[in-house]
Amino acid sequence: MTPDPRKVAILISGRGSNMRELVRQADGYEVVLVASNRPAAAGLIWAEQRGITTWSEDSRGQDRAAYDQRLGDRLKESGAGTIALAGFMRILGPEFIRRFAGRMLNIHPSLLPKYKGLDTHQRCLDAGDKEHGCSVHVVTEELDAGEVVAQARVDVSPLDTVSSLEAKVLEREHELYPQALARFVAR
Incomplete structure (x- = not known):
């Protein structure tokens, strides 16, 4: 049985600001799991408070393939047909990516x-x-090289700093990602 692409699992590592927007703006999809490689990630608490199932296991010091297998098994158990990486600060191994090929966005x-x-x-x-700006892309084995499905742009001012530019781009991410995910699951 093919997993339903409208059932989404979100992978996070920190506060989960993009995850929160994916949940708040869900249109045509349901978030069935929020998973993290950092058990202290603040985004997990936010998700739990809203009744979303969570899973976490610290990936530090773990064998990559074994960790990816456990994470993948949990994603499969959740029934998720689409995986959205939202600040997941860990590179996934090639076997994991092949297992969910064409079903992951970042x-x-x-x-x-x-x-x-x-x-x-x-x-x-x-x-x-x-x-400058942000891109939503399909996850492939090559880092940040998959098909770009959506982009949003911001102007860079001569007065911009890393912090101000980060804030501008993050605001656009919060608008772009939920829309791109909704289109992706509906295709």
């Missing part, structure tokens, strides 16, 4: 394919870019 703070990986805001400022 939000990334740059206009991909520009600035894959970390420190995107600083890299944008260092390059003197006039425009």
Whole structure:
């Protein structure tokens, strides 16, 4: 039986601001699980307070393949047909990605394919870019290289700092990700 793509599991590592917006703005999908590789992630408490099932296990010091297997098994048990990475600060192994191929989205703070990986805001400022933004993309084995399904742009001011640029982009992420996820599960 094929999992229902409208049942969504969200993976987080911290406060879960994008996860909260995915839950608040859910349209055409239901969040069935919030999972984290950090048991102290504040987003887990927020999800639990709203009656969303949560799962967490600290990934530090764990064998990647074994951890990914346990996480994947929990996602399967939840009935999730779509997985949304929302500030999940852990690279998933190739076996995990193949297991859920074509069913995972991620939000990334740059206009991909520009600035894959970390420190995107600083890299944008260092390059003197006039425009920055965020991208929702399909997760593949190559980091931040999957098909881009949506983007949002922000203007970069000469007065911007990493913090101000991060805040501008995060505001756009909160608008973009729920809309992109709704379209993705409906396809």
